[in-house]
Amino acid sequence: MSDTDTRDPTSLRTPIVAVLGHVDHGKTSLLDKIRGSAVIEGEAGAITQHIGATAVPLDIISTIAGELVDPDDFDLPGLLFIDTPGHHSFTTLRSRGGALADIAILVVDVNDGFQPQTLEALDILRRSETPFIVAANKIDTVPGWNANEDSPINDTYEAQSDRVRGRLDESLYEIIGNLSDEGFSADLYWRVQNFQRNVGVVPVSAMTGEGVPDLLTVMMGLSQRYMKEEMEIDVAGPGVGTVLEVKEEKGFGTTVDTVLYDGTIRSDDRIVVGGQNEPIVTDVRALLQPRPLAEIRTESRFEKVDEVSAASGIKVAAPELADAMAGAPVRVVRDRDLDAVIDEVQAELADIAVDTAEEGVVVKADTLGSLEAMADALDDAEVPIVRAEVGDVAPRDVSVASTAEDGKQKAILGFNVDVLDDADQRAEIENVTIFTDEVIYQLIEEYEEYVEGIEQAQQ
Numbered sequence: 001m002s003d004t005d006t007r008d009p010t011s012l013r014t015p016i017v018a019v020l021g022h023v024d025h026g027k028t029s030l031l032d033k034i035r036g037s038a039v040i041e042g043e044a045g046a047i048t049q050h051i052g053a054t055a056v057p058l059d060i061i062s063t064i065a066g067e068l069v070d071p072d073d074f075d076l077p078g079l080l081f082i083d084t085p086g087h088h089s090f091t092t093l094r095s096r097g098g099a100l101a102d103i104a105i106l107v108v109d110v111n112d113g114f115q116p117q118t119l120e121a122l123d124i125l126r127r128s129e130t131p132f133i134v135a136a137n138k139i140d141t142v143p144g145w146n147a148n149e150d151s152p153i154n155d156t157y158e159a160q161s162d163r164v165r166g167r168l169d170e171s172l173y174e175i176i177g178n179l180s181d182e183g184f185s186a187d188l189y190w191r192v193q194n195f196q197r198n199v200g201v202v203p204v205s206a207m208t209g210e211g212v213p214d215l216l217t218v219m220m221g222l223s224q225r226y227m228k229e230e231m232e233i234d235v236a237g238p239g240v241g242t243v244l245e246v247k248e249e250k251g252f253g254t255t256v257d258t259v260l261y262d263g264t265i266r267s268d269d270r271i272v273v274g275g276q277n278e279p280i281v282t283d284v285r286a287l288l289q290p291r292p293l294a295e296i297r298t299e300s301r302f303e304k305v306d307e308v309s310a311a312s313g314i315k316v317a318a319p320e321l322a323d324a325m326a327g328a329p330v331r332v333v334r335d336r337d338l339d340a341v342i343d344e345v346q347a348e349l350a351d352i353a354v355d356t357a358e359e360g361v362v363v364k365a366d367t368l369g370s371l372e373a374m375a376d377a378l379d380d381a382e383v384p385i386v387r388a389e390v391g392d393v394a395p396r397d398v399s400v401a402s403t404a405e406d407g408k409q410k411a412i413l414g415f416n417v418d419v420l421d422d423a424d425q426r427a428e429i430e431n432v433t434i435f436t437d438e439v440i441y442q443l444i445e446e447y448e449e450y451v452e453g454i455e456q457a458q459q
């Protein structure tokens with residue numbers, strides 16, 4: 001069984017790493033580069049594909065990073081990278097009390113600098129107190145840059161002319177200045193493990209691989225320090241996780257892709273999952289992991305496993321999951337009191353609950369965490385909310401919005417969700433305006449412009 005965790009129980013849990021940043025700044029490319037380097041260094045079997053995540057073991061990181069990451073200096077089994085790059089979906093997913101990701105890489109294009117989603121990501125990192133490093137990406141696009149593939153940044157930097165170095169320096173100091181404007185003190189860190197509180201800024205190229213050894217070195221230093229400080233180790237207890245996605249899966253019905261951040265989950269466990277209306281109590285039917293590509297023929301893409309331990313990405317098939325929500329907690333009951341577990345799930349959900357008013361706009365979002373972020377932003381903008389839910393914009397949302405007396409509130413704001421066809425048609429008939437966007441502040445700006453239009457028309 002590929003995923004049974006046989007590591008020493010006294011070692012630290014694998015840190016969960018999120019990659020975030022503005023669109024097109026290179027999140028996917030960076031993840032691909034790290035995954036690709038891991039495969040090259042370790043050949044087959046070096047990385048384990050999880051549901052929604054990739055595990056890169058310590059020895060492979062050490063091979064990529066070179067002499068500065070000595071496996072003997074680390075108690076971490078490796079790093080678990082969440083695959084869905086984006087600043088919204090999983091970075092707004094939460095574990096008990098914090099962010100789902102233990103640490104993050106914020107990707108910033110050196111040419112493009114800070115952009116709206118960079119700021120939004122920083123805001124999420126600040127609020128969730130997630131330690132992070134900045135990957136100052138695309139250094140190979142600095143005019144005149146002479147690429148030195150897969151090299152540590154010192155080597156590649158030294159090989160440039162003064163003028164080219166100067167251009168990169170300028171971009172890097174701008175990034176450091178932007179971070180400082182946001183209240184983070186930052187420094188350039190190239191292959192430094194034992195830095196203190198400052199945010200490390202590491203120049204990299206996801207294209208050529210330059211600087212990736214440094215990035216991993218700094219990541220490992222940050223992870224080790226953070227996991228030692230923060231983690232309670234409970235790899236054997238009943239599992240605790242967060243739903244990444246709710247998905248129909250042929251032959252398995254509704255499943256929940258889950259990131260397990262604590263304990264274990266077994267194929268005969270009873271679990272409690274956060275639902276749209278109330279906690280769902282159900283029994284695991286199957287735990288599914290992606291099958292290695294080579295083994296996929298006509299059979300299922302998944303293989304069943306008996307048990308997984310944190311940190312892992314796992315697909316859970318069970319009855320009654322139709323109402324499960326992305327971002328909701330998942331808890332294993334096992335030998336615990338069922339009511340106590342239900343209470344815990346309810347408490348976690350209540351913690352994320354959004355205050356609604358009698359009159360207001362309808363808000364839909366892709367996950368509980370992003371719903372909460374939307375609600376916060378609307379609160380700041382003094383826009384009341386009548387209904388807030390996870391999911392696509394559906395006809396019944398239009399019905400709710402259409403009853404608003406104030407025309408400005410005949411609106412639905414959908415963050416990172418789709419609009420169902422029927423909803424679109426009904427909105428046209430009922431005179432309800434639907435706004436959708438993948439950037440919170442843009443979504444709110446669009447709504448504010450709409451309100452302004454109505455106000456002007458009334459004058």
Ligand code: GDP
Nearest residue numbers: 023024025026027028029137138141205206207
């Ligand atoms: P994401 O939206 O943040 O996931 O960005 P992508 O990884 O999809 O990258 C956006 C574009 O930038 C793609 O065309 C990439 O090939 C390109 N790109 C990403 N990283 C680099 C880099 O380090 N150097 C260069 N030259 N291009 C890059």
